[in-house]
Amino acid sequence: MKKWILTAVAAAISLTSYAQWKDKEFVLDQDPLVQKKLEEWSDLKLGFFVHWGPYATESLCESWPVVSEDVDWLTPHKDIKSFREHYFNDLPKKFNPTEFDPEKWAQLAEDMGAKYFVFTTKHHDGFTMWDTKQTDYRITNPEYPYASNKNADITKVLFDAMRAKGMMIGAYISKPDWHHPNYWTPSFDTPGRNVNYKIERHPEWWKKFTDFWLGQVTELMTGYGDIDILWLDGAWATKSNRGQDMRMDEVGEISRKHQPGIMIVDRWIGGKWENYRTPEQHVPSESEDKIYWETNMTVGTSFSYRAEETIWKDGREITHKLIDVVAKGGNFLLNLGASPEGWFNPEGVQYVREMGKWLEANGKAIYATRAIAPFAEANVRYTRSKDGNTVYAIVLQEEGENISQITLPGCLAAKNAVIKDVATGKRIKYSRQGNSTLVSLPQKSGVGNFAIALEISSVEKMAGKNYGKSQAQKEAEKRNL
Incomplete structure (x- = not known):
């Protein structure tokens, strides 16, 4: 047939x-x-x-x-x-x-x-x-x-x-x-x-x-x-x-x-x-x-x-x-x-x-996370914990690619933040640059190379929005605009 x-x-x-x-x-x-x-x-x-x-x-x-x-x-x-x-x-x-x-x-x-x-x-x-x-x-x-x-x-x-x-x-x-x-x-x-x-x-x-x-x-x-x-x-x-x-x-x-x-x-x-x-x-x-x-x-x-x-x-x-x-x-x-x-x-x-x-x-x-602006920038994707306290930045890598350093656009880690490799729990070096964060990435092979997931303990700004401040501080900033 x-x-x-x-x-x-x-x-x-x-x-x-x-x-x-x-x-x-x-x-x-x-x-x-x-x-x-x-x-x-x-x-x-x-x-x-x-x-x-x-x-x-x-x-x-x-x-x-x-x-x-x-x-x-x-x-x-x-x-x-x-x-x-x-x-x-x-x-x-x-x-x-x-x-x-x-x-x-x-x-x-x-x-x-x-x-x-x-x-x-x-x-x-x-x-x-x-x-x-x-x-x-x-x-x-x-x-x-x-x-x-x-x-x-x-x-x-x-x-x-x-x-x-x-x-x-x-x-x-x-x-x-x-x-x-x-x-x-x-x-x-x-x-x-x-x-x-x-x-x-x-x-x-x-x-x-x-x-x-x-x-x-x-x-x-x-x-x-x-x-x-x-x-x-x-x-x-x-x-x-x-x-x-x-x-x-x-x-x-x-x-x-x-x-x-x-x-x-x-x-x-x-x-x-x-x-x-x-x-x-x-x-x-x-x-x-x-x-x-x-x-x-x-x-x-x-x-x-x-x-x-x-x-x-x-x-x-x-x-x-x-x-x-x-x-x-x-x-x-x-x-x-x-x-x-x-x-x-x-x-x-x-x-x-x-x-x-x-x-x-x-x-x-990935699991039990929610979306957070700017969502996707170049080869970086963002998610957040449901309580909003933790942000995850996931760097997509193509086959044969091993990015050693990357800027997380639209994401400014707080001054006292800790950034970790989600897969291993190891701390990652970073620096704050303008409204973005420059991070060093671990080198991975096999399926680990598909994408590098980073856990950011505290974020000051995401896509221009302030985070990690009290409601009183946020209201005060609004009044000063």
Whole structure:
């Protein structure tokens, strides 16, 4: 079977989604349990994201091969109807990941330094990776080969294994479902991603579909332990687009009833049920420290598994992206696609573990920090402790580079400050020059060379703002201006 061709998907979706994201007003949920959860989530900084389903058996892009749309980034199979039948009917019968070990996945998540986990319990193609009672199109269908395996309820065993490592749990689920006969009814052709009939003419079909949808959400909220994040995808399934009312108020009520304080992410829609935002394959060029957000990004070029993947973001690059995201006030959700056997490309595993080794030594400058102006200057990124007393300056180094001395622009250490190498705790020599600080840097090799994290005990000025003074002193300075 010829593979479906995907060209520039990540770039196309990324630019579109980010533009939509920037256009929507962010509304902070007033539920105190949600606000508490958001602050806890903001401490975590790094999440592990996995896309997995029967599409892995042929190294296909997740779900999108079955769509017929005349867009620049999508090149459908020549005989799309025949291919769609093959995709829906044959791939689940081939999907038998006998090497899947949830504890091994959880160990990888810990090795990479992740503190939360988001899993694709169901993508747009409708294949359900848990023991749903709403459809037979599920991993535990007795007609499919993996159904008899002890780990057949993949979502359950993964969530249990990740919780055992102390991770927050995120359940990704798609709002549209291209397999469901009341989303793509066989009565009509299926030209694109949207519902393929007029809802106003067939309201009973739409009700059957949304009843099914609410049933699946309820299953996840009631049968799979503590869920911290309901991560919704498929932004086009919304009331303003062809009347695709997904009954989001009911979704929210069901979720909060069974999972108090759960964060809900209705991607790019804005409003009440978008508790934080998720720009895709994109790090904002400017700081977004006044809202809650995460960049979700792939280590390779695709969210799904590619047996022949050749383009990777190596350990240095993903570490730099993590640092950049955190300095700008966000979290980083990093994705690997799982293979038909139940593991990952060796290159991807190597690179995320390299990042994890860097975090093991330097995580104090990343975890439980907050953004601080000037955020990013040249190859320096800044973070601060939540109490505001400590500033971290992280110097990004390129391969083969070992910077011996650098000026921290916009950061003036106090006269009595102590500056330390975060990784070793050793004191660093420095001098104050104008509104900046000149520091000598330790020479590092291996993953330590990715970036040098410095801890500054007391800062007098950051980007022109005074720090370390009493409120009375600050008020006095204002009066003298």
